Amino acid sequence: MFRTGRVAVTALCALGLAAGCSSDDGEKPDTSNISITTMRGALLQAADVGPTWRAPEESADPDQLVSICGGTTAAPEVPPGGQVVASPLVDEGDKGAQTLEQIALVYADKASADAAMTGLKxxxxxxxGNLSVAAVENDERNEPAYTETVQQQPLKQDNWAGFTVIRHKKYEASHPGSADTAVTVIQRTNVVLVDAYAIYQLNNASTGSQFDADWQKLVGTVVQRVG
Structure with missing residues (x-):
């Protein structure tokens, strides 16, 4: 069985802003640097997302990002030279769980952010594209065997541009369940935003109908808050 603590799936009910793709309105993009204070205020807090969301009890490693490729691949280290602002959130209950990792890497200039973006890309x-992972059971982790598909797609919102890696994990038939993850890495001038939304479902092997809309709304809201 899964060892995920309490798990439950709830709607992303509190976000009022739609994601929306950028449009070319003829205006020149804003090329000024973004401050760390601006990014700290832009990242979503639990109350922004929904009443069952909260900050996780355990702190993440400040020197690591999230796994981009899934499977057994390690999470990459934070590219050097930038200041890190993070706001991780979780929503757990009886039928599934959701997690949101938001990490803003704020650099002194665009050239440094470009280098970080190039490395992550x-x-x-x-x-x-396709992974098959054996079951793991030890003191730290208990997870059934699964297969996972991985696809990358470009993403552009307002003056931000980058990519999103979409992963769908399906567990073996004796432990039915699934996990959908969207890892978005986008840049604007001196900031690289890493946003990872995941939804885990027990006894359900299909992708949630709102998954695509939800991860886009989460990223889009942060982008619009920066202005």
Whole structure:
């Protein structure tokens, strides 16, 4: 069985802003640097997403991002030179769980952010499209065997541009369940935003109908808050 603590799936009810793709209205993009204070205020807090969301009890490693490619691949280290602002959130209950990792990497200039973005894109370009992972059971982790599909797609919202890696994990038949993850990495001038939304479902092997809309809304809301 899954060892995920309490698990439950709830709607993303509190976000009032739609994601929306950027449109070319003829205006020149804003090329000014974004401050760390602005990014700290833009990242979503639990109350922004829904009443059952909260900050996780355990703190993440501040020197690591989230796994981009899934499977057994390690999470990449934070590209050097930037200041890190993070706001992780979880929603757990009886039928599933949701997690949201928001990490803003704020650099002194665009050139440094470009280098960080290039490194993260290189990692994504090496992701395998189909993975098969054996079951793991130990003191730290208990997870059934699963297969996972991984796809990368470009993403542009307002003056931000980058990519999203979409992963769908399906567990073996004796432990029915699934996990859908969207890892978005986008940049605007001196900031690289890493946003990872995941939804885990027990006894359900299909992708949730609102998954695509939800991850886009979560990313889009942060982007619009920056202005």
């Amino acid at each position: 290189a990692i994504a370009d090496q992701c395998q």
